[in-house]
Amino acid sequence: MEDETSGAVSAVLEATSQPFCSFVLLTDGTTSASTILKVRYSPVWGMTVEAMIFDGQDANVTLAMLSHLVSQARQVRLRSPCATVVVVSHDPAFLADFAESSLKGRLLVWATRLLVVTRLTLPQLHALLPAHWTFSMMNTIFLNLEETSPNTRYSVYTYLPYSPEGAQVVKAAIWSPVRGIALLTGTSLFPDKFQSFHGATVNVTTQPWPPYWVEEEEEAPDGTTVKKYSGSDYLILKTISEALNFTPSVIPTSSWGEAVRRVEERVAFMTTVYHVALTERWQQYGFTYIYEFNQASFSLAKPGLKPRWQSLYYPLTGQVWAGVLVGLLVMPIVFSKISSAGETQDTDSRLPTGTVTLEVMGILVGQNLPLSLPNTSSSRLLVAAWLVFAFIIGTVYRGNLTAHLTLPKYPPRPETIEELVNVIDRVTMPPYAIVWRNYFATSESKVYQRLAQLTSLGPSFMEGLQMATEQNTATLTGRRYLANMIAEHFTEADGSTQLYLGRESIFPGPSGWPIPHDAPYQPQLDRCLMAIIESGLYEKWNEDILRQNRRRSQRRKRKELSQQPERRRVDEVESGGSITALTLTHMQGPLLLLLLGLALTGIIFTGELLLQVAGSPQEQKTVARAVTKAQGGTLPAFGRQVL
Secondary structure: OHHHHHHHHHHHHHHHOOOOOEEEEEEOOOOOHHHHHHHHOOOOOOEEEEEEOOOOOOHHHHHHHHHHHHHHHHHHHHOOOOEEEEEEOOOHHHHHHHHHHHHHOOOOOOOOEEEEEEOOOHHHHHHHHHHOHHHHOOOEEEEEEEEOOOOOEEEEEEEEOOOOOOOEEEEEEEEEOOOEEEEOOOOOOOOOOOOOOOOEEEEEEOOOEOOOEEEEEEEOOOOOEEEEEEOHHHHHHHHHHHHHOEEEEEOOOOOHHHHHHHHHOOOOOEEOOOEEOOHHHHOOOEEOOOOEEEEEEEEEEOOOOOOOHHHHOOOOOHHHHHHHHHHHHHHHHHHHHHHHHHOOOOHHHOOOHHHHHHHHHHHHOOOOOOOOOOOOHHHHHHHHHHHHHHHHHHHHHHHHHHHHHHOOOOOOOOOOHHHHHHHOOEEEEOHHHHHHHHHHHOOOOHHHHHHHHHEEEOOOHHHHHHHHHHOOEEEEEEHHHHHHHHHHHOEOOOOOEOEEEOOOOOOEEEEEOEEOOOOOOHHHHHHHHHHHHHOOHHHHHHHHHHHHHHHHHHHHHHHHHHHOHHHHHHHHHHHOOOOOOOOHHHHHHHHHHHHHHHHHHHHHHHHHHHHHHOOOHHHHHHHHHHHHHHHHOOOOHHHHHHO
C-alpha cells in the first residue's frame, strides 16, 4: 500500500510540477519513512524538506511544532522560484490544524501548489474542503484513497468556490497502479479558480470617500430606499466585476477600521477604496497593484486683502519716489533763481517763492499750468522739461495705481510644509488618521515632527475644512479628496473658492486596495487594474467627477441666490458685477490722506486764531470791548455766544 501511495503521489507531482521547484513534505507520522524517501528522491525536485510530527503528543505541543515547521517551510518557499507542498495525513483534526497554521504562517500563495494525501470518507472530504480557506480558495488538491487492495484507486479532488454550478467539490483525476493517472474531461489537476466568478456574489467593504466612492440613497419604484454608488473607485470595481463576472456586495461597516478588519478576517475579499501602503498596514493585510500615488496635501483658507494705507505708495518704487521728491524740492529753487536773474529790471513781475512752489506742484499732479509764461528762453525750457517729466511720471503712476487697486497683490500664503508649520495653529485630521501622526512623529525630519505635534485628531474632514475658513487651521489628507470637497462644498456661484490647496505635497503615497495576505485572486485583480490605469480611464473618471461636482456646487449657489434677492443684490454690489468695485480695503490710503490733511488744517487754523488773538494791544482792547458789549447785552444772544 505504501508503494502504491508513493506511486500515486509521484504521478500527480510529475504531471504538474516544474524543474527546480522546491519540494516540502509534511506528515503526521502515519506514513513510513520509506514512502517519504521514494517521493523525495524523484529527480524532478530541486530541494527537499522533511517534517514529521508524531501522533500521540499533546495538542498544544503539536500546534506549536506545526507552526514552527510551517515557518521553516515558508522560508524555503521564499527562497525558491516555485514550491510544491505535500501533506500526508489521514486525521481530519491534523489537516484542520495545518490549514489554520499555514494560513497564519503565510505558507501558501497562489503559485504554491498544495497536495494533500489522505484517506478520508467522502462525507469527511466534502465537509473539510469548504471549511478552510487553505483548502477551498488556495491552489489545493486532495489525493484520496477510496478503495483498498487489490482494487486500489486514488481520486484527485479539488474545491471550486466559483463554477457555473456554484461552489462544489470536483473530482479532477483518477490514479490506479495499472492505468496510471487519468484526467477527467474538461478539468485539470490545478484549475484556475478565479478566472471567472460565474456571476457569484463577492463581499467587499468600503466607506464614503468622494470622489473615489460616493453613496446616495434613492427611492425604488416599489417605495423602498436603495443605495446608489458612484465615484472613480466604484467605476474600477464595476469594470472589474464585469470582466471577472461577479456581483459585488457591500458589507455595512461603521468605520474604516472595521472595513479593513473584515478584509483581514477574510469575510470580505477587498476594501474598494485606495489605502496608502504604509509599513504598519502591510503587517495587517496585503495590497493590490499600486494604481494610485496619493499626493497627501493640505488645505487652508485663502488669505484676504487687509486695509493698507500704503496703496498710494505701491505704484512706484522707493528710488522713484526719492527722485520725484528731490525734483520737487530743487525745481522751485532753480526756477526762482533763473527767473530772478533774467528779470532784474522789473522786480514787480517776479513771482513769490510760494507761488512758484504751488505752480511746480500743480504741474506735477496735472492740475495747473503756469499763470504767466516766463520771458527768458532758459525759463521756458525749464518749464517745458518739468512738464514732460510731470506728464511721464503722472501717466505711469496713474496706470500702475489703477492696476494695483483693481488687481491687488494678495498676501503670501503657505505653499510648502516648512511654511505651513511656521504659520498655522493646528492641523486637523479624523481619528483614524492616528497612523499618519505616528508616521510623522517617527520621522527624522524636524518639519514632520513639528507637523505631528500640530496634528489634532477628532473632527471630520468637513468639520476641519469649515474650521479652516474660520480659524487659523489646516486640514490634511489626499489631494484629490480635498479638491473634491472644496469643489462640492466651498465653490461660490462665480466659480471662486474659499479654500486652496498647498502647492507642495507632503509625500507621494503608493496606494492600492486592501486585500487579505496572499490573496489567491490578486493576479486577476492586478491584471484588470493595470489595464484600467494604462488606458487612462482612472484619471478621466476623476477629472469628470471633479468637474461635475464643481458645476453642481455653482448651480446650487445660484439657486440659493435666486431664492434670496436681498443677498443677491448685496453680492452684486460687493462684486460690482463684471466691474471690480473698489472697497475700503483698496481706498484706505486716499481716505487716510484726506483725514490727515483735515487734521493738519484744523491744527494750523487753531494756531493761527490763537496767534491772532494774542496779537497787538490794540487788537486785545478791541476784543475786550466786544466782550464787554456782549456781557452788557448790546449784542444779540448769538453774538454773545460767538464771542
